[in-house]
Amino acid sequence: MLLLPLILFLLVGSGIGQQCQIATKCVTDYAEDQCWVTEQLVPNSHIFNCCPSCQVTSGETPPVTGCKPPYNCLPDGSYGPVQCKGDMFTGRCFCSDGNGNRIFGQMWRTDASQMTCACSRRRAEMEVSEKRSVTLHCTRSGDYEPLQCDNGMCWCAEPKTGQPTAGPVPESDMRQLPCYSTSKVGSQYLRRCESLVHAIAKIQQEQQDHGTNFLGNPVTFCDYDGSYGPYQITNGIAYCTGLDGEILGSWQVVSSEMTGMNCNCARDTIMYFPERGMTVTETCQPNGNYMPNQNVGNVFYCVDSDGYPTTDLLDQWPPGGCSNIISNSK
Incomplete structure (x- = not known):
């Protein structure tokens, strides 16, 4: 299937609804038998509603458990994309999925005022809903890289929102995009x-x-x-x-x-x-995780999976150790 490089429109009821908002080519004709058993072929569902794709029709995404302060919560009760921990010296902000689970992307708290985690949140959602390997590239802070490629198509994206600014084009033509840089991308989009x-x-x-x-x-x-x-x-x-x-x-x-x-x-x-010119003072487990039970001499405290305290300084660890406290914290 080949879409001419112009803006496409699709009749919806008695009106006209804009479906494909930028010039594009769809280089592959998808057929129903190319989709998994739990998927169906949906037209105008991929690359900004320009191209067909296989969409999941069965199976459910993990339920939202309900966000409560002091976490950053959205109006629907899900966790906000950015969750911050610690003070302004050692504190960091991490990207989070809708259930409060840490995903890729972090910044030191003093530098995170413009952090959105839009790319990390979107990629995590796509991997759950589409049951496939997604190749969107996010920065270390969870924003979008300028050049994006996925499912054989490439386009330019606005870093904070992911909105397309040019393209999409087939991946073989990514060098034509204004956001392509030989020094940053090289000859192929996928990294080592x-x-x-x-x-x-x-x-x-x-x-x-x-x-x-x-x-x-x-x-x-x-x-x-x-x-x-x-x-x-x-x-x-x-x-x-x-x-x-x-x-x-x-x-x-x-x-x-x-x-x-x-x-x-x-x-x-x-x-x-x-x-950052700092040293970790907490103890690691043999597998590289933070040890939940931490102490400095006769001062005891518990930390979460990111190494941040979940208790005040104590004379001894809580009965049963810190495991019960850790299990109730993100």
């Missing part, structure tokens, strides 16, 4: 980690097609900016890793016991706090 994930997936598919399943295949996770995620799995061991995929310190755990692993403490200790 993302390219590796695609290569591994292709190898695994070929192995399955030939009736083999090699358990030693590495498992790579990428963050929303295309860098390596906080942990990677090699030979059954999950290691905390930096943005370049290199192993951080000695934080590791066997992959069968990595449930809840986030490496927040490991990354803060090696990366984020040193960048």
Whole structure:
């Protein structure tokens, strides 16, 4: 299917509703049999309502649990995209999904006045609703990068809102976009980690097609900016890793016991706090998470998964430790 480069309109009832607001090409004719069992083909549903896509028709997104102060809450009771913790010296703001779960994107609190997390929130929502790998690129603060590509199409985006400013065009023509930069993007949109994930997936598919399943295949996770995620799995061991995929310190755990692993403490200790000229004073667990029970000499306190206190300074830890307090905090 090829859409001519002009503004398209679609009749809606007795009126005319604008559907495709910018020039575009749709390079692939989708067919119903290309959609998953739980999806159906929906016309004018992708790339600013210009192109068809497969949309989920069954299955539900996680329910909104209800946001309460002191969290930043939206009028519908969901969590705001930006959630801040700590004081103005060591405090940070993190991107959050609608249920208050931390997602990619953070800034130091003193620098976060213009933080929106619009890109991180949108990408997280798309990954849940569309059940596919999304390749929108977000900045470290959760905003949109100027050049965006997804599902074979590329366009320019306004960093704070994600609104398109040029395009979309097929990914092969991304160099024609005014937001394309050879020095920043290079010859391909996908970055090293993302390219590796695609290569591994292709190898695994070929192995399955030939009736083999090699358990030693590495498992790579990428963050929303295309860098390596906080942990990677090699030979059954999950290691905390930096943005370049290199192993951080000695934080590791066997992959069968990595449930809840986030490496927040490991990354803060090696990366984020040193960048700020500061030092992490809290203790990490062997898997790179923050130890919930913290103490300095005879002073005791509890921290959440981001390392911020959830109690006042105590003479002793609460009965049963800090686990009950942690489970009731985001």
